[in-house]
Amino acid sequence: MINVTGNHDTVTIQLTGRFDFRLIKDFQTLLERKPRIWIVDLSLVDYVDSSALGMLLLLREQVRGDAQRVQLKGLHGQPRDVLVMARFDKMFKVV
Amino acid sequence: MEDPAALAWIEAALAKVVADLARARSLLSDAMSRLFATFSGLRDQLAQEHALYEATLQEVNGDSGLVGVLRDVLSRCVEDMVRIGAGSVKVMMEIESLRRHAGTVAARGQQIERIAGTTRMLSLNARIEAQRLGGSGAVFRVIADEIKSLANESSSLSKAIRDALALQTTSLTQTGGAVSKLAAADLDHAVVSHKQLDAAIARLTETSARSLHILARIHAEVDAASQALQFEDMLTQLLQSIGDKLELVRAACQTGSFDQLAELEGRVQRDAVSQQSLHAGAVELF
Numbered sequence: 001m002i003n004v005t006g007n008h009d010t011v012t013i014q015l016t017g018r019f020d021f022r023l024i025k026d027f028q029t030l031l032e033r034k035p036r037i038w039i040v041d042l043s044l045v046d047y048v049d050s051s052a053l054g055m056l057l058l059l060r061e062q063v064r065g066d067a068q069r070v071q072l073k074g075l076h077g078q079p080r081d082v083l084v085m086a087r088f089d090k091m092f093k094v095v
Numbered sequence: 096m097e098d099p100a101a102l103a104w105i106e107a108a109l110a111k112v113v114a115d116l117a118r119a120r121s122l123l124s125d126a127m128s129r130l131f132a133t134f135s136g137l138r139d140q141l142a143q144e145h146a147l148y149e150a151t152l153q154e155v156n157g158d159s160g161l162v163g164v165l166r167d168v169l170s171r172c173v174e175d176m177v178r179i180g181a182g183s184v185k186v187m188m189e190i191e192s193l194r195r196h197a198g199t200v201a202a203r204g205q206q207i208e209r210i211a212g213t214t215r216m217l218s219l220n221a222r223i224e225a226q227r228l229g230g231s232g233a234v235f236r237v238i239a240d241e242i243k244s245l246a247n248e249s250s251s252l253s254k255a256i257r258d259a260l261a262l263q264t265t266s267l268t269q270t271g272g273a274v275s276k277l278a279a280a281d282l283d284h285a286v287v288s289h290k291q292l293d294a295a296i297a298r299l300t301e302t303s304a305r306s307l308h309i310l311a312r313i314h315a316e317v318d319a320a321s322q323a324l325q326f327e328d329m330l331t332q333l334l335q336s337i338g339d340k341l342e343l344v345r346a347a348c349q350t351g352s353f354d355q356l357a358e359l360e361g362r363v364q365r366d367a368v369s370q371q372s373l374h375a376g377a378v379e380l381f
Contacts, residue, residue, distance in 0.1 A: 024188060049279045053181065
C-alpha cells in the first residue's frame with residue numbers, strides 16, 4: 001500500500017507491507033510530480049524485491065542523482081539488509 | 096693402602112670404570128647429536144609450516160584471495176539484479192504507457208464507428224429522398240450509395256484497428272507479466288549468502304588466529320627443548336671431571352704415592368658448589 005503526502009517542496013511516500021512490482025503503476029504516476037525532496041518512509045515495509053530498488057533508482061534519476069534529494073527513512077529488517085547489500089545506503093541519504 | 100695386591104685390584108677396577116665413563120661420554124655425545132639434529136629439523140619444519148600457513152591465509156583472505164573473489168562475485172550478482180530490476184521497472188512503465196495509448200486509439204476508433212453509423216443513416220435518408228424524386232433523383236442515389244460504401248469501408252477499417260489493438264493489448268499484458276517476473280527478483284538469497292560469507296570469514300579469522308597461536312607455542316616449546324639440551328655440555332664435563340678424579344685415584348694406586356689426593360679433595364669440594372640444575376642459570380664450566 002502506498003500513501004503520498006506533501007507539497008511542492010517535499011513529498012513523503014509512506015509504504016506499508018510489501019514494496020514490490022505491484023507498486024510500479026503508482027510510482028509511474030508519482031514520477032509526474034517534481035518536488036525538491038522525496039522522502040521514502042519504509043518503517044512499515046517488511047519486504048522489498050529488485051523492482052523496489054529499481055523504483056528508488058528512478059526517483060534518484062529524476063533528481064539527477066542528487067543523494068540528498070531522495071531520503072530513505074525507517075530502514076529495518078529485510079529492507080535494510082537488501083538496501084545495504086546493494087549499497088543504497090551510499091547512494092541515498094538515510095535518515 | 097699398604098697392601099700392593101689390594102691397590103692393584105683397585106687400580107684395575109678404576110681403569111675399567113674410567114673406560115666405561117669414556118664409552119658413556121661417547122654414547123651421550125652420539126645421542127645428543129641426533130637429538131639436536133631432530134630438534135633443528137623440527138624447528139625448520141615449523142618455520143616452513145608457518146610460512147605456508149601465512150601464504151594460504153593470504154590466498155584466502157587477501158584482496159585478490161578467495162574471500163575477495165567471492166565478495167566480488169556476489170556484489171556483481173547483486174548489481175546485475177538491481178540493474179535488471181531497474182530496467183524491468185522502466186519497461187513495465189513503458190508498457191503501461193503503451194496500454195494507455197492503445198486505450199486512447201480504441202476510443203478514437205469508437206468515435207469513427209459512430210461517425211460511420213451516422214453517415215450510413217444519412218446515406219439511407221439520401222437514398223429515400225432520391226427514390227421520392229424519381230428520375231431526377233438518380234444522381235442523389237449514386238452519391239448516397241457512394242457515401243454508404245465509404246461509411247462501410249470506414250467501419251471495417253475501424254474494426255480492423257480495434258482487433259489489432261485488442262491483439263496488441265493481449266501481447267502487452269503477456270509481456271508485462273513476463274517482465275514483472277524479472278522485476279520481482281527475490282534478493283533474500285543474496286542477503287543470506289552475504290551473511291553466510293561474513294560468518295565464514297569470521298570463523299576462518301578466529302581459527303587462523305588460534306592456529307597461529309598454537310604454532311607459535313610449539314615453536315617456543317621446541318626452542319625451550321633445544322635450550323634444555325645444553326645439559327649435554329654439563330653432563331659431558333661432569334663425566335670428564337669424574338674420569339679425571341678417578342684417574343688421580345688410579346695413578347695413586349699405581350704409584351703407591353697418595354700425595355696428590357689432597358688436590359683431589361680440593362676439586363671435590365669445589366665441584367660440590369657448582370651447577371646443580373639446568374634452571375640455575377648459564378652453564379657453568381668446570
